[in-house]
Amino acid sequence: MFDTANVYGREKGKGVTEEIIGRWFATGAGRRERTVLATKVYGKMGDWPNENRLSALNIRRACEESLRRLRTDHIDLYQMHHVDRATPWEEIWEAMSVLRQQGKILYVGSSNFAGWHIAAAQEAARDRHLVGLVSEQSLYNLLSRWVELEVLPAARHYGLGVIPWSPLHGGLLGGVLRKQRDGGTARSTAGWEARELDRHRETLERYEKLAADLGEDPAVLALAWLLHQDGVTGPIIGPRTPDQFTAALRALEITLDDTTRTSLDELFPLPGPNGTKPAPEAYAW
Incomplete structure (x- = not known):
């Protein structure tokens, strides 16, 4: 596709x-x-x-x-x-x-x-x-979960497939901090990406450590998480090289256990004061 x-x-x-x-x-x-x-x-x-x-x-x-x-x-x-x-x-x-x-x-x-x-x-x-x-x-990605409140439920109700765009949030979920430490180049180095990186730096450090503990690339983990979400058909990936494309296919092979999914929810909570619940409970009694 x-x-x-x-x-x-x-x-x-x-x-x-x-x-x-x-x-x-x-x-x-x-x-x-x-x-x-x-x-x-x-x-x-x-x-x-x-x-x-x-x-x-x-x-x-x-x-x-x-x-x-x-x-x-x-x-x-x-x-x-x-x-x-x-x-x-x-x-x-x-x-x-x-x-x-x-x-x-x-x-x-x-x-x-x-x-x-x-x-x-x-x-x-x-x-x-x-x-x-x-x-x-x-x-839709770990850093932007707003669609879980009402878009995903509406899509599921009407039988729509959901195709997340920017699954790595402009590259922030692709191991940007590791790449910076290794002296590599990363897309998220200026403008909006830089502001988002500063805002989420502590969370991304913990996220990249979780990925390393699992033995997975952060980008692949982010894609695998999306594939585990109810109603998601498949994220739109934007690889710049054949190697990046091949690496992304690894997400199809990963099964995330409940412990890992809970850890990701703790790192990237759902929006709203009652974010663990669906709408309207997410923002109401």
Whole structure:
């Protein structure tokens, strides 16, 4: 599975990552046939009205442009990159239905939705006798567990697969402190990552020690933890090298026992004053 978006590649030009995948598909050898292709619509692709968000016009135009860049005739999973508070669900679902009828997309997913957005989308789709959403892509990792309050329960209720993005929280859960001590380079050295590192340094030190005691790489442990979460289909990984990709596959082989999961919960507690409980008990009596 490849996950991208029409806006990815901003520094080198919007749509660049779709073009990279398209060139790879064009080399043949069954690459497209063996790939689950996911991309997104919502982000700003131009300065004119209807060149962003989820109007029927932008959904149609954006899909056509993504298909052209990807050099394919269909997208397996077409995801809404963000909720559009200005466009009614009736318009959104009509546009997506037309694309499905034309064979240009197979399934529709969401990304960065709140739990109640998922519910609103699914109930609007039900009224039209449509499949609705099949997946939600959320920020989810040990350092950011907010989706456990209501997004994951909503996804489980409606049968959506959950695809966590940033499973290593910008690299912080990938052994950043160990890499710094060893003189290696780490992604989390400036800007937002640096501020997050300062904020969580003590916790990350304990986390990396726990990983070392288990004989596992911190990045692999973080991925394995996500795979143990109820409702998670699989995290989206972003390896920079073949070795990093191969190392990540180790997460599929790990079984975390109750003691380890309890230790991780203690290090990275759920949000809310009663974080050990689901919503609404997490923040209410």
